[in-house]
Amino acid sequence: MNQFTAIVRARTMEFIRDRGTLFWNLLFPVVLVVGFSFAFSGENDYLFKIGVMGDTSGSPVSLLELESAEIIEYSGNRDDVIEKIRRHQLDMLIDFDAALYFLNDESPSAEVLRLLGSGELSGFSEQAVSGSSIRYVDWVVPGIIGMNMLFSCMFGVGFVIVRYRKNGVLKRIKATPVSPFVFITAQMASRFIIVLLTSIAVFTGTNLFFHFAMNGSYLLLLLVTALAILTMISFGLIFAARLKSEELTSGLMNLLTFPMIIFSGVFFSLEGTPAFMQTASKFFPLTHFIEAARAVMIDGAGVIQIMPNILVMVGMTAAFLVIASALFRWE
Amino acid sequence: MRIENLEKNFGNVQAVDGISIAIPEGICFGLLGPNGAGKTTTIEMMEGILTPTAGEVYFREKKIDNYFKKKVGIQFQNTALPEFITVKETLELFRSLYPKPRSIDEIVEICSLSDILDRDNRKLSGGQRQRMLLGLAIIPRPEMLFLDEPTTGLDPQARRNFWELIEKIKAEKTTILLTTHYMDEAEILCDKIGIMDHGKLLEIDSPENLLANHFNGALVRLPHAGRSDLEIGDGILRGDHLEITTDNLDRTMRELLGSGLNLEGLSIKKPNLEDLFLKLTGTLLRS
Numbered sequence: 001m002n003q004f005t006a007i008v009r010a011r012t013m014e015f016i017r018d019r020g021t022l023f024w025n026l027l028f029p030v031v032l033v034v035g036f037s038f039a040f041s042g043e044n045d046y047l048f049k050i051g052v053m054g055d056t057s058g059s060p061v062s063l064l065e066l067e068s069a070e071i072i073e074y075s076g077n078r079d080d081v082i083e084k085i086r087r088h089q090l091d092m093l094i095d096f097d098a099a100l101y102f103l104n105d106e107s108p109s110a111e112v113l114r115l116l117g118s119g120e121l122s123g124f125s126e127q128a129v130s131g132s133s134i135r136y137v138d139w140v141v142p143g144i145i146g147m148n149m150l151f152s153c154m155f156g157v158g159f160v161i162v163r164y165r166k167n168g169v170l171k172r173i174k175a176t177p178v179s180p181f182v183f184i185t186a187q188m189a190s191r192f193i194i195v196l197l198t199s200i201a202v203f204t205g206t207n208l209f210f211h212f213a214m215n216g217s218y219l220l221l222l223l224v225t226a227l228a229i230l231t232m233i234s235f236g237l238i239f240a241a242r243l244k245s246e247e248l249t250s251g252l253m254n255l256l257t258f259p260m261i262i263f264s265g266v267f268f269s270l271e272g273t274p275a276f277m278q279t280a281s282k283f284f285p286l287t288h289f290i291e292a293a294r295a296v297m298i299d300g301a302g303v304i305q306i307m308p309n310i311l312v313m314v315g316m317t318a319a320f321l322v323i324a325s326a327l328f329r330w331e
Numbered sequence: 332m333r334i335e336n337l338e339k340n341f342g343n344v345q346a347v348d349g350i351s352i353a354i355p356e357g358i359c360f361g362l363l364g365p366n367g368a369g370k371t372t373t374i375e376m377m378e379g380i381l382t383p384t385a386g387e388v389y390f391r392e393k394k395i396d397n398y399f400k401k402k403v404g405i406q407f408q409n410t411a412l413p414e415f416i417t418v419k420e421t422l423e424l425f426r427s428l429y430p431k432p433r434s435i436d437e438i439v440e441i442c443s444l445s446d447i448l449d450r451d452n453r454k455l456s457g458g459q460r461q462r463m464l465l466g467l468a469i470i471p472r473p474e475m476l477f478l479d480e481p482t483t484g485l486d487p488q489a490r491r492n493f494w495e496l497i498e499k500i501k502a503e504k505t506t507i508l509l510t511t512h513y514m515d516e517a518e519i520l521c522d523k524i525g526i527m528d529h530g531k532l533l534e535i536d537s538p539e540n541l542l543a544n545h546f547n548g549a550l551v552r553l554p555h556a557g558r559s560d561l562e563i564g565d566g567i568l569r570g571d572h573l574e575i576t577t578d579n580l581d582r583t584m585r586e587l588l589g590s591g592l593n594l595e596g597l598s599i600k601k602p603n604l605e606d607l608f609l610k611l612t613g614t615l616l617r618s
């Protein structure tokens with residue numbers, strides 16, 4: 001066994017035998033996914049959500065007076081709104097300027113709305129939209145798995161190396177002929193395997209019950225996940241480079257991971273948030289993973305569509321690794 | 332192995348202040364000193380773990396470099412071991428880090444590890460842990476072995492067992508540098524001794540020569556002398572406690588009897604390293 005595989009093996013065994021951590025790494029995201037799927041499966045206050053575009057004043061439509069309907073006015077690109085109908089986030093769109101209305105026949109509301117509007121919308125022509133519904137749980141699952149990846153990468157490499165430095169394991173290793181490069185890459189490799197496997201396990205396990213929407217390629221999703229894990233591990237290494245105090249490290253990591261989780265769109269969409277928040281989120285590795293994973297799963301995006309996210313993650317990984325290796329000290 | 336005018340500062344604190352030592356091949360050299368004397372700092376500079384502020388470290392007349400790491404074995408004073416893995420797995424991990432490691436069986440034999448091979452590192456007793464750490468240190472068949480306070484905190488039986496292991500390694504003609512608090516340990520294991528205090532080397536010689544040079548004859552102790560105006564031989568009064576080094580025991584005893592002092596508890600003995608240490612540093616080694 002050479003130096004590299006021996007260190008990878010020892011570190012991985014350490015993780016697997018630490019039942020508490022292993023259990024936590026697998027159970028925590030599952031509990032979140034299940035919890036969120038129940039929390040957001042409740043009935044809406046409104047029976048229908050109807051979008052309107054253009055000038056509504058000329059043709060009063062009693063549909064819009066329905067107490068059970070939430071009316072949302074849209075301006076801008078109509079295709080974006082049609083996309084919402086495709087995902088069942090909106091039941092109907094009426095474009096008054098173009099005299100068109102859109103319904104999704106895969107949604108049970110389409111038939112009712114068509115009946116209700118049949119008289120008044122006689123001058124309008126119907127356009128069919130199709131697409132199965134996207135539940136909140138489909139949307140949130142990449143976020144939760146991404147968040148779990150972030151914790152596991154930061155604390156599993158960055159924090160552990162600081163602990164090794166403090167308790168003398170690092171000093172003991174330094175006294176052997178191992179180079180820092182071999183030692184650190186072995187730590188990364190072990191964590192990479194662990195995080196990739198736990199993420200796959202969590203996704204596959206919860207998928208058995210929830211049957212997440214998957215409109216893209218599993219292979220691409222796997223590649224995006226692998227790249228994101230590398231980026232996050234490299235990020236954690238910056239903390240591992242010099243810090244000696246576990247308390248300080250854990251404080252700093254929490255200080256950074258919590259804003260990332262809130263502002264990377266794990267639990268809610270950043271659409272409609274202030275511009276500076278959206279800009280700030282672009283600096284977080286997690287944002288790019290979540291965007292890319294959602295694009296693949298929900299929109300069926302291919303490599304080309306998510307290329308910007310991929311490039312940013314590759315660039316971040318390189319930058320983090322350069323910074324971490326420039327800062328690294330055994331002591 | 333040789334060090335020349337080694338110095339180390341930590342901020343304003345001068346931990347090691349110009350130390351030179353030459354250790355001939357195949358001997359066991361003991362570095363003694365009270366807590367905070369600079370023993371660990373010195374040994375870590377010799378290991379190549381700490382960079383000296385000034386001075387040089389030579390091994391076989393060459394400055395130490397990365398290659399040196401393949402030739403030395405080190406047992407640190409405080410080392411955490413990787414958690415959740417067994418003694419055997421730890422030995423295998425460290426074996427894989429060296430180009431030509433000793434076999435597991437040989438390490439187990441030298442360090443008497445057979446009964447704890449499958450035990451988790453976290454469940455080792457103090458003595459077992461030190462045996463295991465010694466096992467890690469001898470993996471590369473070191474030409475130079477550093478042992479930093481290997482028996483501190485062990486009970487007397489475990490310390491004696493550990494000495495036997497060191498004797499086995501000495502028999503392989505390995506050069507050893509040992510730091511310790513215990514004078515009996517140094518007297519039994521070491522061929523040469525350096526006594527350190529406040530970052531400086533006070534004395535360096537074989538245990539026999541050190542004693543011969545500093546003490547003639549016997550040491551008379553009187554626990555409750557109670558008077559300091561007395562002049563008998565080389566009498567030193569520490570508080571209530573009178574200590575006299577004498578090469579003429581007969582005359583000293585007559586003087587004491589004639590002095591009218593309370594002789595309750597008087598003891599006469601051959602001075603050992605403990606006494607020498609007290610004389611040189613003015614402190615008890617383990618205080």
